[in-house]
Amino acid sequence: MVLAHNIITRGLNSIYLQAPHITPPDEAPFCQYMLSWHTLMRTHHAGEEFDFFPAVEEMASAKGIMQANVEQHHTFEAGVEEFGDYVESLVNGKEKYDGGRIMQIIDGFGGALMKHFAEEIPTLEALRVYGEDKMGGMLEVADKEAKKSMVCSLVVCPLAAG
DSSP states (O other): OHHHHHHHHHHHHHHHHHGGGOOHHHHHHHHHHHHHHHHHHHHHHHHIIIIIHHHHHHHHTOTTTTHHHHHHHHHHHHHHHHHHHHHHHHHTTSSOOOHHHHHHHHHHHHHHHHHHHHHHHHHHHGGGGGHHHHHTTHHHHHHHHHHHHHHHHHTTOTTTTO
């Protein structure tokens, strides 16, 4: 999970730092890069909500223990969608590239996203209280979800597309 969060964070940082410096010849490939980041982001959180979190709750026999994480997703969801919508409009030629606008959109959701990433790992670590007997397979569940998400991201997953 830490690796997935790091990839997403570094990707977003690179977008934010490069957005104001992109020149017209580089706009199209940069927009594709941003679109890929958006797809990965959505696929990761959809995978958590639909696969990983329910599996963890079932393993722990504790329905709702991951709900706080799902609620955190909602704190940045609209901003991530605004970002995706803008990037789609750039890719489709409906809007003109504006690096400042990209930064502004990220400013709107980035803090909540980073807070979520910082808090989700301790939440997962706290699952130790349920014991090895129940939670021993959690890494396998996470690996299975990650592989599904990565394949899904590469072939444009219906979950990621909305």
